[in-house]
Amino acid sequence: MKYSQARESMQPGDLIGFSGNGLISSVIKLITQSDISHVGVILKSRLNDSSVTVNQLIESTSLGDGYAGVQIKRMSRYIRTYPGNIFWYQLTKESRSKLNIPKMFNFLLSHKNKKYDTPQAILSVLDLMPDSKEDFSEMFCSELTSGGYEAGNLIAEINCSEVTPADQVDMKLFETRQLLT
Secondary structure (H helix, E strand, O other): OHHHOOOOOOOOOOOOEEEEEOHHHHHHHHOOOOOOEEEEEEEEEOOOOOOOOOEEEEEEEOOOOOOOEEEEEEEEHHHHHOOOOEEEEEEEEHHHHOHHHHHHHHHHHOOOEEEHHHHHHHHHHHHOOOOOOOOOEEOOOHHHHHHHEEEOOOOOOOOOOHHHHHHHHHHHOOOEEEEOO
């Protein structure tokens, strides 16, 4: 599906899954047996007090523009530049009715600019240590998104520091998965 066709239908809280082509993405996909290596959540923002809205993505990434951590970027930028596939996971109607968007946004935005948590991201993917302690002092991608869903009352309380991108997309929250081009 072309992003230009999907953009108006995207809603706050929808998940974006990335299937990267780089070495780290390939290792994540191999270990988790998933085609998804990274996730972020859609935010909608108004432009300058107008009726025009843009889709923004909040994510925690180690591949930033000079900064590794929680950041917000326009979705249209990813569509033009991402080296891999991008998938849109649309929340089901039931999920959307449960989601408290202000609470989710408060959680997500309160973590903006936190540094990327490389050690914890590696431990979550390798799953070598059972029940690692939940720690939001630094964040990796699926820890941020699952924390947002938990804060927004969409999912039950879980240890977000153990959620991988594969775990996130496998949650029974989504009705469709669309490849965006």
